[in-house]
Amino acid sequence: MNLSLPDQNMHNALQGCPDDDKPELMLPCFRRNAYDEPLASYSNGPIISQLLRKSLHNKRALDESHYYLGPSAVSSSAVVADSSQEDRSSVSSKDSAADVGSPGFHPSTVASPEAERPVNDHLQAKRARVENIIRVMAGSPNSRLHGEPEKGEMDARDSRECREAREVYRENKRKQRLPQHQDHNPSDEGIENRRLSTGGGSGSSLDNTKDEECHKLKEQLQSMQKLLRQLQEKFLQVYNQEDSHRGEREDRGGCLEHDNLIQSKELSYLTNGNAFEKKPARGSPESKDRTKPAEGNLLNLRETKNLQDTLKGELSRVVNECVDKVFKNVSSSGLDLSPLRSMCPSPDVQTSGGAAEIRSQQGGCPPQEPPHPVEPPSHQRSLEGHGDTDAQSPQDQTEALSLVVRKPAMAPLCSVTPTTVKRPYPMHQPAFQFNYSSPLHDTQILEHLLKYGPHTNFSGLSCLPPSLERSSPDSGELPWDTLSMRSKVGPGHLGHHPRPSSLGSVTVDNLCLPHVKMECSDLQGMAERNPYLPAVSVALTHILHIQEGLNPNHLKKAKLMFFYTRYPSSNVLKTYFPDVKFNRCITSQLIKWFSNFREFYYIQMEKFARQAIVDGVNNVDNLSVSRDSELFRALNMHYNKANDFQVPDRFLEVAEITLHEFYNAISTAKDSDPSWKKAIYKVICKLDSDLPEEFKTSSCL
DNA sequence: GTTTGGCCTG
DNA sequence: CAGGCCAAAC
Numbered sequence: 001m002n003l004s005l006p007d008q009n010m011h012n013a014l015q016g017c018p019d020d021d022k023p024e025l026m027l028p029c030f031r032r033n034a035y036d037e038p039l040a041s042y043s044n045g046p047i048i049s050q051l052l053r054k055s056l057h058n059k060r061a062l063d064e065s066h067y068y069l070g071p072s073a074v075s076s077s078a079v080v081a082d083s084s085q086e087d088r089s090s091v092s093s094k095d096s097a098a099d100v101g102s103p104g105f106h107p108s109t110v111a112s113p114e115a116e117r118p119v120n121d122h123l124q125a126k127r128a129r130v131e132n133i134i135r136v137m138a139g140s141p142n143s144r145l146h147g148e149p150e151k152g153e154m155d156a157r158d159s160r161e162c163r164e165a166r167e168v169y170r171e172n173k174r175k176q177r178l179p180q181h182q183d184h185n186p187s188d189e190g191i192e193n194r195r196l197s198t199g200g201g202s203g204s205s206l207d208n209t210k211d212e213e214c215h216k217l218k219e220q221l222q223s224m225q226k227l228l229r230q231l232q233e234k235f236l237q238v239y240n241q242e243d244s245h246r247g248e249r250e251d252r253g254g255c256l257e258h259d260n261l262i263q264s265k266e267l268s269y270l271t272n273g274n275a276f277e278k279k280p281a282r283g284s285p286e287s288k289d290r291t292k293p294a295e296g297n298l299l300n301l302r303e304t305k306n307l308q309d310t311l312k313g314e315l316s317r318v319v320n321e322c323v324d325k326v327f328k329n330v331s332s333s334g335l336d337l338s339p340l341r342s343m344c345p346s347p348d349v350q351t352s353g354g355a356a357e358i359r360s361q362q363g364g365c366p367p368q369e370p371p372h373p374v375e376p377p378s379h380q381r382s383l384e385g386h387g388d389t390d391a392q393s394p395q396d397q398t399e400a401l402s403l404v405v406r407k408p409a410m411a412p413l414c415s416v417t418p419t420t421v422k423r424p425y426p427m428h429q430p431a432f433q434f435n436y437s438s439p440l441h442d443t444q445i446l447e448h449l450l451k452y453g454p455h456t457n458f459s460g461l462s463c464l465p466p467s468l469e470r471s472s473p474d475s476g477e478l479p480w481d482t483l484s485m486r487s488k489v490g491p492g493h494l495g496h497h498p499r500p501s502s503l504g505s506v507t508v509d510n511l512c513l514p515h516v517k518m519e520c521s522d523l524q525g526m527a528e529r530n531p532y533l534p535a536v537s538v539a540l541t542h543i544l545h546i547q548e549g550l551n552p553n554h555l556k557k558a559k560l561m562f563f564y565t566r567y568p569s570s571n572v573l574k575t576y577f578p579d580v581k582f583n584r585c586i587t588s589q590l591i592k593w594f595s596n597f598r599e600f601y602y603i604q605m606e607k608f609a610r611q612a613i614v615d616g617v618n619n620v621d622n623l624s625v626s627r628d629s630e631l632f633r634a635l636n637m638h639y640n641k642a643n644d645f646q647v648p649d650r651f652l653e654v655a656e657i658t659l660h661e662f663y664n665a666i667s668t669a670k671d672s673d674p675s676w677k678k679a680i681y682k683v684i685c686k687l688d689s690d691l692p693e694e695f696k697t698s699s700c701l
Numbered sequence: 702g703t704t705t706g707g708c709c710t711g
Numbered sequence: 712c713a714g715g716c717c718a719a720a721c
Contacts, residue, residue: 592714
């Protein structure tokens with residue numbers, strides 16, 4: 001059963017994820033339907049688990065609420081998506097857009113196709129959505145936030161509500177006559193059962209801290225609610241003001257519809273409102289009463305945007321703060337984070353909030369995906385929306401691809417560096433500066449993930465030019481999925497690595513880009529320690545622009561590093577290439593690079609030593625290496641072609657020593673020994689010097 | 702068994 | 712620069 005139907009995006013995040021065949025790489029919630037999620041572990045997990053789980057639960061409930069909205073309250077495209085994709089377990093989301101006008105589209109499942117929808121319906125829909133926002137924001141007496149049930153009670157309640165919601169959902173689905181072919185997936189359930197059995201709590205030893213934590217969390221949540229209420233009031237205020245302006249910009253409503261839907265979801269999720277509150281079905285007296293078709297209720301576009309931005313910013317800030325605090329508490333108290341696995345937010349959260357995040361992160365600084373020199377047929381299939389499950393699955397491509405990833409010409413490495421490495425986030429987002437000089441800690445990353453990660457709204461972090469923001473003026477001219485995709489992949493990235501619009505409506509699924517591999521040492525280690533983290537690391541890969549492949553910039557950097565170290569250990573390499581997602585292959589490649597560097601280096605040394613002997617140099621002291629030396633020029637040309645790097649004097653010394661070693665060996669006929677170089681290597685490998693710190697923080701010196 | 706370095710080849 | 716191969720070191 002696919003209960004995330006209102007969210008076509010996330011569904012396809014699952015279906016279209018290239019890592020589909022690697023479930024362990026995905027957030028657990030990506031793989032399972034919401035209601036099959038194990039709930040038993042709830043009672044035993046730490047407070048943070050309960051808190052976030054509640055969010056998940058409420059969000060999940062919110063998803064349900066969309067069914068109650070009826071077509072009038074959900075954007076038509078979303079409805080189309082609901083009805084169209086439900087029938088296909090692995091069909092591209094592009095179909096959702098195409099279905100609107102396609103012969104195969106079933107009009108009975110929706111009120112009417114977008115193109116034929118009367119203007120009045122349009123206005124009704126918009127009004128209903130705004131109503132929905134307010135309604136959800138208003139919360140409900142049943143909201144969990146209003147009372148913290150006992151833990152034991154919570155289990156039963158969760159299960160009960162879960163079942164009830166499922167029943168209501170099914171009933172409602174029948175009412176809407178929506179096709180329902182995926183409401184139960186035994187295999188998924190099997191996965192769930194297994195997860196259930198392993199997702200048990202670990203907080204028995206933490207009971208003493210729970211009450212305290214619980215109290216703190218309650219306070220934080222209450223303050224959050226308070227802030228949200230204030231926001232709600234603001235919203236209502238503006239809404240009432242703008243109600244008189246309604247109907248003016250109906251022709252621009254397409255984008256707003258989506259935005260409102262997204263916003264509605266975000267707000268609803270954040271407010272933990274009465275997600276299960278039944279919305280009047282389209283055509284019901286209540287909804288008719290509320291919708292005045294003739295006048296419509298579109299908000300002024302600009303002010304809507306302002307309001308939208310304000311709300312999003314405020315909400316993001318509040319939630320971020322709260323989560324940050326919570327996480328700090330959890331981190332400082334040493335609580336086990338593993339139960340996070342059982343509370344990963346609903347996919348919708350990632351779709352709504354994550355959309356902006358990924359767009360923001362990737363917009364101005366496109367990540368570097370390794371190009372696929374040979375586009376396999378499976379990729380074509382993926383373009384059809386079946387997901388990149390074959391050739392792009394991480395472990396399938398470890399060695400087949402070109403190991404040096406060329407970046408798109410429009411994103412020269414050096415110009416990208418400030419945003420990709422030195423400044424993973426735009427200037428106006430200083431909150432998280434990735435400190436490459438120090439080892440990453442799980443909590444550090446998790447905290448960031450929770451703070452700015454895929455579940456929060458990154459709208460404020462965008463490095464996109466304003467014209468590409470979600471609320472860009474031209475957004476209304478584009479289908480939502482197109483806009484979403486374009487923003488998501490960035491202005492230049494789209495051309496470089498075109499993605500079908502079928503996947504464009506997907507947001508977080510792009511976290512499952514083919515180059516994401518779980519062999520990464522650090523992140524994988526984290527993932528092993530924390531079952532929740534595989535997906536986190538996937539997200540992190542993108543957020544931090546960690547790339548799996550090595551690009552020419554890395555090569556350049558490695559060459560410059562060679563001036564300092566001829567025999568770097570793999571650990572050193574990992575330390576000094578923090579933006580590289582290391583796996584065995586990458587490590588080997590880097591080591592191979594240095595091996596090649598050495599090869600060239602020693603070849604030059606031998607060559608010049610022999611030349612010196614031929615030239616009649618009879619004393620090694622007459623052999624020196626200076627910056628004017630031909631030997632140095634040759635080396636510099638090889639390792640520092642652009643000559644934009646000041647080669648350290650130490651390298652000249654080492655080069656001279658090496659030259660002397662070769663000269664001595666050759667002049668003493670040691671070169672007759674097949675392994676005569678080994679002695680020289682032994683000497684040279686001890687002459688490595690420490691790398692400057694700058695190498696840690698920049699991939700483009 | 703894996704990692705690493707070196708050599709050879711393309 | 713990468714791949715293959717081999718050997719030494721861990």
